[in-house]
Amino acid sequence: MPKNKTIKTDLLIIGGGIAGLRAAIEASKHCKVLLITKGKAGESATEKAQGGIAAAIDKIQDSTEFHFQDTIKAGAGLCDKKAVEILVNEGVSRVIELIKMGARFDRAETEGGTGYSLAIEGAHKRRRILHAGDETGAEIERTLGSKIISDGLVKISPYTIGIDLIIKDGKCIGATAIDTYNHLTLNILAKATIIATGGICQTYLYTTNPGVATGDGVAMAWRAGAEVQDMEFIQFHPTSLVAFKELEDIIALPRFLISEAVRGEGAKLINVKGERFMPSYHKQKELAPRDIVSRAIVNEMKKTKSKHVWLSLSGLGAEKIKKRFPMIYKTCLERGLDITKENIPVAPAAHYFMGGIKTTIEGETNLPGLYAAGESVSLGVHGANRLASNSLLDGLVFGTRAAKTALKYLKEVKQLPKTIKTKAGKPCSLNKEKLESIRMTIRNIMWKGAGILRNGKGLKTASQKLKDINQKLDYQPKNLEEVEVKNLGTVAGLILKSAIDRKESRGAHFRTDYPQTDNQNWKKHLIYSTKDKA
Known part of the structure; x- marks a missing residue:
């Protein structure tokens, strides 16, 4: 059994991809920051991103208005226009900052005179995608990581996975976590917390996502009482x-x-x-x-x-x-x-998650002290279907915004409790082999029942199977496998609930029994909280 340790910090960031790293850089100039990541430093979906990052830096051939229009159209009626305006406008500044930090994007002489090789991808009307060969995400991760190292202001704890958020008097004051390297159970007390844990696509049998993408942040936030939104929208590359x-x-x-x-x-x-x-x-x-x-x-x-x-x-x-x-x-x-x-x-x-923790354009959740950014968030910037190469931009823009908002909040927090009591909970009775079997069962259920083509019968069958599985996952996890499998079950249940409820087809959610888009009844976001049973 891991030993217990209490840590205090001003800002806790959970996740080490583009949103988490950019938030850490922004906040560390003004407060004490602890960033935890469950794999090694740099292990995230950001690192695997190939195509590029979209930004209208070419002012002759392109414009932020064109980028806005393409994003809105791809989003199939569910984009929040204000969020998209922020993405395309602030995105240009964030990308220029990234270049100044040392990001090496491919160069070329162009008609627009940017000096950068700009690519085009699906549903874009203009060439606006900066890239570093076909390893753009790795180059961005390198750039942000190097900036953090050179600044020397952020404490990073690798191989540390969040278990649950700590809630006191309705406010988030940190999280419990497991340091799998040092075999410690951590109570991390923080004046503000940012979730930036990335996607959930390991819930599916076939996915481009790395093994770390098990929806941990979404599941943690849900259990703590945060609202989630658009859970039915999974993009299949x-x-x-x-x-x-x-x-x-x-x-x-x-x-x-x-x-x-x-x-x-x-x-x-x-x-x-x-x-x-x-x-x-x-x-x-x-x-x-x-x-x-x-x-x-x-x-x-x-x-x-x-x-x-x-x-x-x-x-x-x-x-x-x-x-x-x-x-x-x-x-x-x-x-x-x-x-x-x-x-x-x-x-x-399965490639990208348009749903997630519901936030404002400032990164606020409905829980004071809890903020979120990146793929674990749904704020309407991608709508029902994300435009290609907007995901890295999303992480940069809204990771920065979440940090700025969290900074304002934590300045008002006078002090943290010296210690915190956490509930022991029921231990897991499943061995490693059984947990791995359940993991694969969940992924098979989701691929067959909630994949690219869906229908009510298949979704309801999958939902019943998941409910039976989730009854076995009602435990207090004490290691990585127990955390991940529990979270996969939680997130899968939420996806199925939302997909059953949305009786139409829109964007990435396609139901063969409701093949038409129904704007009169369904041009809206589906929002859930723990008072709704998943």
């Missing part, structure tokens, strides 16, 4: 690399993402019969919004009774492929596939 080795699918390793930027440079989707199909589905063809491309691929797979379609790069040329997409080229080559000569087998996989 159209082009993940289908495993060559059957074992990879059996154990459900994260699928390698084939960036949308590849299609932006001219790659074509063809079915196993060799037929190009996207022109018959949407006028933007391969660059249609992700939900449309994913459904088209699933439809073609069903028609041809295959497990994938092909992504053809034949029109790009070997030199361009190797220069523009070196990591994709290398990774595929390591798996025996030369993409300069062969097509890539691809299929959709």
Whole structure:
């Protein structure tokens, strides 16, 4: 059993991706900051992001208004216009700050005179996506991490996973956590707390997300009484690399993402019969919004009774492929596939979460002292379907905002309690093998019952199975596996509840029994709190 330790800080940040790191940089100039991350420093979905970061830095060919329009259109009627205005306008400044911190984006001479190579991806009308080869997220993570190290103001605790938020008199005053490296149970008392734990897509069997994306922050916030919103909206990326080795699918390793930027440079989707199909589905063809491309691929797979379609790069040329997409080229080559000569087998996989903890545009939740930013948040900036390459921008912009708001709040907090009593709770009776079996069962249930194409019968069947599982997960976790499996069950239940309730199709939520968009009854956000049973 881990030993107990109490830690005090001004600001606790849970999560070490782009939103958490940017919040830490902003806040550490003014207060004491502790950032905890459950993996090693830098291990997050940010690190895996390939395509780029969207910002209208080209004032000749592009504008923030064009970026605004594209984002609103992709969001299928559920974007908050004020949030999108903030994203596209403040986003330009945040990206310029990132460049000044040392971010090395690809350079090129352009008509707009920016000096940067700007890519185009699905549902964008202009080239506005800055990139660092096909490893943009890793470059941004490196830049922010280097800034934190050089400033020397943020204390980082890696291999530390949050368990639950600490609530006293209706206010959040920190969180309990497990330091898995030093085998300590931590009571972290903080004047303000920011959740920036990223996504939830490990709830699905096939996902591009790293293993850390188990929805921990959303589950913690929910249990503490925070409202959640838009839980039904899961974005499935159209082009993940289908495993060559059957074992990879059996154990459900994260699928390698084939960036949308590849299609932006001219790659074509063809079915196993060799037929190009996207022109018959949407006028933007391969660059249609992700939900449309994913459904088209699933439809073609069903028609041809295959497990994938092909992504053809034949029109790009070997030199361009190797220069523009070196990591994709290398990774595929390591798996025996030369993409300069062969097509890539691809299929959709769970990729991004548009739902999450409900916040204001300032990062506030309904719990005083608790703030949130990044993929764990739903504030209407992405609506029902996120525009490609807006996620990294979201983390930068709203991570900064959440930090500024938290700073104002914590200045008013006079003092923290010296100690805090936490409930012991019922211990987990499941061994590691049983927990792993439950984890895989949840992921299978969600893939089959709440995937790209949904219907009421499948959703309700999945929901009943999840309720039975969640009864077994009513315990106080004491290690990483127990925390993650409990959180996966919590988040999966919320996704299913929201998907059952929304009786229409909109954006990434498509129901075959309600295939039409119903603006009269359903152009609204579905919001839940713990008074609603998931």
